[in-house]
Amino acid sequence: MDLALLRTFVTVHRAGSFTRAAALLGLSQPAVTSQIRTLERQLGRPLFLRQARGVTPTTFGDELAHRAAPHLDALVEIAEGGLDDVSASRTLHLAGPPEFTAERVLPALTGLTGDDGRALALRVSFGTAEETLEGLACGRHDLAVSTARPRGDLLAATPLCDEEHVLVAAPHWAERIGPDSVRLKGAPALDDLPVVEVHESLPLVSRYWASVFDCRPATTGTVIAPDLRAVLSCVIAGAGLAVLPRYLCAPALERATIVTLFDPVVPPLRTYFLVVRTGALSLPAVARAHEWLQRAAVAWC
Template sequence: MDLALLRTFVAVHRAGSLTRAAALLGLSQPAVIAQIRALERQLGRPLFLRQARGVTPTSIGDELAHRAAPHLDALMEITQSGLDDNGSPRTLHLNGPPEFVSERALPALTALAGRDRMALRASFGHADEALEGLAAGHYDLVISTARPRGALLTATALCDEEHVLVAGARWAARIPPGTLRSKGPRAAKDLPVVEVHESLPLVSRYWAEVFDSLPTASAAVIVPDLRAVLSSVIAGAGLAVLPRYLCATALERGEVVALLDPPVPPLRTYFLVVRTGTLALPHIGRAHEWLLRSALDWD
């Protein structure tokens, strides 16, 4: 079986689109279509179903991708690094939430990179986009709060983060101690909200798990980075739900106040996600193991 055809097939399977696969491979879309058809003729079975938007693999296509992709990735690693390794560093392409990557992952991986002469390239993105980019081969390792489905990607639980409902001292003074526990979210209905998105994902999740209700307030400040959310809360913009690791120092300094200490605080799990089979590649496997070990020391 022609490895070039397999490489094109895996790229289409990961990208879910002939157009995106063509851009990833540096080929024209007709060339990609021709290669997929050639592979289908060799196998005697269709590998994809054309849809209005992109392509969907058949059951045979899925099986072939899951069996071939890890081996193809390993062959590509050999080709890219060379059998006579000249000692040049391998590059790890990482994607994940901006604050978690900045505050947790990069400090840990920088220590590994200095020891193993590994280059790092980090980018930030939404979970769905990051996992799609990982499947398409744009990233080697993704940190995600969403566990992917299917066998093409492999997820390992990395750590849990505790969420805390906080506000600046001025706003916190409007809610006497114990009021939220006794009256529930009504006690905070007049406080403005600071969030990362108009849908209030963190506040809504906290309200659902702690109060068994949905928030009624709209956001006063929207900023897509939890570090900026914290800065806004410190400046007096309102209340927010933040990971404890991110606001621990501000809590100790009294810059923000925890409005409630529920018996079971809401938790969110982070996952390390790779393309299945790529942990056999040394630079990805080492980074994966290093992050898991580092997470044991994270509060």
């Protein structure tokens, strides 16, 4: 049996689509389709059921993928291991949310270019969770940090750390609503305060309101800036309240340039995941970055 055909088959199985598999393999979609048909003729069994969106493996195809994939991944690991000098200095394409990647991920990965001489070149892309996972699935990235856990077999996710969200504003807003006002009145105590957010849909504020107050916010955004660092700057300047990750606003809280408006017993958390294409941890550069970030994340929690 041709190993190239098996590799194409496993890629299609993981991707769930001939189109996506073609992008990952650097082939045209007709070439992938032809290879799968050739393998099906050799085996005398259908491997996939064609659907409007992608493909679904047959029972036989599913069994073959689970038997073949570990061996193909092992062959990739052997091949990459034989190119150790090259793989150690290869470029790692990383993607994730701009603030967390800039403040946490990139500083942690600078250790990979330490005094062992094995420099790791980095190329970084920022985007939403959906954009990041799509780019990873299509082969544009090697490793992604995402707030969404991917579905399916193409991508594998490992929990990295939890991020605590806090409700903050400049001190004069806290003075305006009065001490204990939020504890006594709940969300209505905040209805007259302007809101600073990253999007018109108020994703962080809405999630906080649902988790802490069991309701939806009754206001719209006053300032919308698609970067949490810009949101923090606006809050410090007095533009209104915001929900921000504690790691990002901790220095401002320590300086008292902003204050928390409410401290719930159980604060809302958001989980970050390290995501790779299934089998990619056999690549030394990806595996090293993956392990390094997991070690660094111990101090972030």
